[in-house]
Amino acid sequence: MSDDIYREIILDHYRNPRNKGKIAGPDVSIHDSNPLCGDEIDIHMKIEGDKIKDIKFEGRGCAISQASASMLTEMVLNKQLTSVKDLTKDDILENIGLTNLGPARIKCALLSLKVLKLGMVKYYADRDPASAKKLQEDSRTL
Amino acid sequence: MSDDIYREIILDHYRNPRNKGKIAGPDVSIHDSNPLCGDEIDIHMKIEGDKIKDIKFEGRGCAISQASASMLTEMVLNKQLTSVKDLTKDDILENIGLTNLGPARIKCALLSLKVLKLGMVKYYADRDPASAKKLQEDSRTL
Amino acid sequence: MQKSALNVRKIRKDFPILKREVMGGKQLVYLDNAATTQKPLSVINAINNYYMNYNSNIHRAVHQLAEEATAAYEETRKKIVGFINAGSTDEIIFTRNTTEAINLVAYSWGRANIKRGDKIVITEIEHHSNIVPWQILTQEKAAKLEYVGVGDDGYLKIDEFAKYLDSKKVKLVSLSQMSNVLGTIVPVNEMIKMAHEKGIPVLIDGAQSVPHMPVDVQKLDCEFLAFSAHKMLGPTGVGVLYVKRDLLEKMPPFMGGGDMIKEVHKYETRYNDLPYKFEGGTPNIADVIGFGAAIDYLQNIGMDRVREHEIDITKYALDKISAVKGVTIYGPANATDRGGVISFNIGDIHPHDLATIMNDHGIAIRSGHHCAQVLMERLDVSATSRASFYIYNTKEEVDALISALAEARRLFRI
Amino acid sequence: MQKSALNVRKIRKDFPILKREVMGGKQLVYLDNAATTQKPLSVINAINNYYMNYNSNIHRAVHQLAEEATAAYEETRKKIVGFINAGSTDEIIFTRNTTEAINLVAYSWGRANIKRGDKIVITEIEHHSNIVPWQILTQEKAAKLEYVGVGDDGYLKIDEFAKYLDSKKVKLVSLSQMSNVLGTIVPVNEMIKMAHEKGIPVLIDGAQSVPHMPVDVQKLDCEFLAFSAHKMLGPTGVGVLYVKRDLLEKMPPFMGGGDMIKEVHKYETRYNDLPYKFEGGTPNIADVIGFGAAIDYLQNIGMDRVREHEIDITKYALDKISAVKGVTIYGPANATDRGGVISFNIGDIHPHDLATIMNDHGIAIRSGHHCAQVLMERLDVSATSRASFYIYNTKEEVDALISALAEARRLFRI
Numbered sequence A, B: 001m002s003d004d005i006y007r008e009i010i011l012d013h014y015r016n017p018r019n020k021g022k023i024a025g026p027d028v029s030i031h032d033s034n035p036l037c038g039d040e041i042d043i044h045m046k047i048e049g050d051k052i053k054d055i056k057f058e059g060r061g062c063a064i065s066q067a068s069a070s071m072l073t074e075m076v077l078n079k080q081l082t083s084v085k086d087l088t089k090d091d092i093l094e095n096i097g098l099t100n101l102g103p104a105r106i107k108c109a110l111l112s113l114k115v116l117k118l119g120m121v122k123y124y125a126d127r128d129p130a131s132a133k134k135l136q137e138d139s140r141t142l
Numbered sequence C, D: 001m002q003k004s005a006l007n008v009r010k011i012r013k014d015f016p017i018l019k020r021e022v023m024g025g026k027q028l029v030y031l032d033n034a035a036t037t038q039k040p041l042s043v044i045n046a047i048n049n050y051y052m053n054y055n056s057n058i059h060r061a062v063h064q065l066a067e068e069a070t071a072a073y074e075e076t077r078k079k080i081v082g083f084i085n086a087g088s089t090d091e092i093i094f095t096r097n098t099t100e101a102i103n104l105v106a107y108s109w110g111r112a113n114i115k116r117g118d119k120i121v122i123t124e125i126e127h128h129s130n131i132v133p134w135q136i137l138t139q140e141k142a143a144k145l146e147y148v149g150v151g152d153d154g155y156l157k158i159d160e161f162a163k164y165l166d167s168k169k170v171k172l173v174s175l176s177q178m179s180n181v182l183g184t185i186v187p188v189n190e191m192i193k194m195a196h197e198k199g200i201p202v203l204i205d206g207a208q209s210v211p212h213m214p215v216d217v218q219k220l221d222c223e224f225l226a227f228s229a230h231k232m233l234g235p236t237g238v239g240v241l242y243v244k245r246d247l248l249e250k251m252p253p254f255m256g257g258g259d260m261i262k263e264v265h266k267y268e269t270r271y272n273d274l275p276y277k278f279e280g281g282t283p284n285i286a287d288v289i290g291f292g293a294a295i296d297y298l299q300n301i302g303m304d305r306v307r308e309h310e311i312d313i314t315k316y317a318l319d320k321i322s323a324v325k326g327v328t329i330y331g332p333a334n335a336t337d338r339g340g341v342i343s344f345n346i347g348d349i350h351p352h353d354l355a356t357i358m359n360d361h362g363i364a365i366r367s368g369h370h371c372a373q374v375l376m377e378r379l380d381v382s383a384t385s386r387a388s389f390y391i392y393n394t395k396e397e398v399d400a401l402i403s404a405l406a407e408a409r410r411l412f413r414i
């Protein structure tokens, strides 16, 4: 099983994360951690006209959580929030190519998506409370 | 088994308790209850020259606890405290003729002895702290 | 569709202890179910199976045993959501028992919300677990405790309740849904509505109701519900506190420690998500899993049928016991207004003496104040005898109780 | 007299779960004992037997089941008195776990004794259960928490401790006797003496020490000792708090409810005698009884021999693990100064990833912050892998771990 998980691409994103770092004057910054293992992710975003113009992450944790965060930033950069809003658990697992994780490790893979959703909750809080609420609910299921 | 417990003499002391009531100006008054069943006993004593000159009890509870209290007052009235001090569990159970009670009902039979010991603790507190301490320890085992 | 009555014969086979003989050969007649119920084999086996096959600490490890144990533990939480119709698993906190559940509310919600001069309304029929935590809290905060009275007929005085609610000072109502002494089923639906009209939250002590009748927290709309696994076929050591999510989100934690935190730094801590924020330390994993099997067992029977069986046997027992000479029965006369709990006294036989005599006949009843001394004072008795029923009790067992009562009258010469 | 080594082969037969296969046919190698231990058949059977034969609520009934259950429950209390050499059963309180035991002290003793400006001294190696309750208490009381540092060698800085004690403001010291991460055995004997010279009471978190070495509270002379049954062959859901009687007598109650009272009136309550005053509500009866069987099992082996076995296997494992390329081991280098707990990291493999790979080989280790994030910050790591041993672990199991580590290095190409 581990042979399927720790493939070259995961190790590459783990050791050479894309979009890692801070952004000067971000529109949204958000932090969360996985209480089960202590993995941490911060996401910073610049949003212009409903589009993610820039996204960077900071974090520490396992190869799965960090590679997944790195791949997520690549996936959503320059995307419209409306298209990013509805990203599901399965979208992420397919994107990183890990569809047979156990329940504990799935949490690692989904941490960055959870943080991204919480970031959008913050962004939408005043702009679109209904979306914020839905995203908040979504984030609970991750 | 109940035939051995609820003999004529127990029922008689239960229904016609001896030395039941209050004393005007007692030297010691003490109250305790059995947390297991809520049985309550108050003992009031007049003590003169180390002798129990008068003793009365008040209480409510089962036939065993009330008959036992009644019989105990008869047993110790006009006795020297020194001789009463060392009364044991077995002395009481023999006195009331109940030597095969289960652990829960034994507590009922011994409640009045416990209260009597606590009364002596109070009486001895300043007069003879060593005895008070020993009686306190004793009372814990009842 | 007509539902059939319980197949009690068949149910009894699931409870190994019911074959037990006591007192040197007497068949056990267990009528102490309000104190704790017996456990079906499926519950005993669930615990056994956990320890034999997948015992592990939960939530924090990635090895297979931990994943299996975590899944089984969380599965019980889901079952409880279904059983009481909660909104989500976030609202279900595992405690040791009803007592801890109520104390959690008193410590966490209570200390944050009750101020000097405030009032908490409870009733004269409450169990000590729904009295003492509020005494401690009101003493600490210089707040006041008010007791809704109970009538001689065993019903609460709803007009008194309404009067108390008129005070703006009332910040909480805490009510047992079923008295563990009188059996009275309290009209909590109506009382919760009355409290909500004044904006007052309500805690329901469901220790006696949840095991014996359908309880739906969304229909009730109560803010808090507390109950114990061991009174509903489950193991000792597990209780449940349900709290409406919007309240729970604002509550400070109760027990600090492992599992209830997200990040601990030297001088500050971020607490965990719901419901884990309220479950500090290694939980009672095995027994929570065992409780899951108990819920399955009850769901399988159906709580409506549990209730019907108890009305049936209680009606029968009320008739028989009230026919015994010298008997006083406490609580509502009508079996449909009460749970399967009958408290009584006979002549001047003290309940402990009566229970000892019953025990000679293999009959387990409870005697004493039933952790309801405020009610005992109100009834002006120091104790009562109590027979209480569950799904495995039969009318023959009631008959055995009745014969033993005759024997008690002979011994006490009344 | 020369004591013989443990007969581990024989011991393993008593633990049914050790025959388990995981991950599709891999023999289970259970090295997560610091989180929770496995249970011998005698413990599982004691619980089973209780539910099959004498399940009843305790303390308050006179029927035979209740008397049997009460006697068995109280028997465990006596066994604990013997096991830790307490003065009497009055000093032994049953809780859910170590976490609740420490919270009980923080709520009851702490709220009564800690005032604004006071200090509580703990250390950087504490488990969250011995940090968060004091954070909550000191925040509430505007008191201060001080942390004794730990050196790079894994030993506490005793001079720092001495310096803290110089302040008259220190009102409590709370110390783990064995770190669940570093394995460090803390010189609590000496530290308790130092604190007592200043008149400061000491709480010992014995969650890791009591299961693994002889602990004698009268020799230690500590005021409080907390530990968990589930870490010493016992069931989940039971913990113990030992408190010196003179302190306990002055402590206000924690959980209000049934069983902890003597008399309840509407507006006042007389609390029960020790230790019952601190055990509100129906206890975890079955598991306390099960814990009794666990104590018997350990007493039978002898805690000296448990300790010797662990030194032996830990020494072996330290040698083997430190020989793996790229490994960092945390904590004292000397196996006699540490318990059977080894935390380590390899290269840039994150512990969760390592644990997942170990799991592929049937090996259960723990990974993460081990509820010790303050220590993680001090070590400047986000997590470690941890293997921890108990009486049934063998050197062959250590060898299996070592081969799996090689496999992890291959997968991560290091």
Ligand SMILES: Cc1ncc(COP(=O)(O)O)c(C=O)c1O
Pocket (backbone or CB within 6 Å): C258, C280, C281, C282, C283, D034, D035, D097, D098, D099, D100, D127, D129, D130, D176, D178, D179, D180, D205, D207, D208, D228, D371
């Ligand atoms: C040192 C230490 N203290 C406290 C605890 C908490 O124990 P429990 O989760 O049983 O309350 C643990 C267990 O993880 C521990 O290792």
Ligand SMILES: Cc1ncc(COP(=O)(O)O)c(C=O)c1O
Pocket (backbone or CB within 6 Å): C034, C035, C097, C098, C099, C100, C127, C129, C130, C176, C178, C179, C180, C205, C207, C208, C228, C371, D258, D280, D281, D282, D283
């Ligand atoms: C109405 C009521 N509330 C609370 C309790 C307390 O339950 P537990 O002892 O399980 O905490 C009981 C049980 O005796 C009860 O009958």
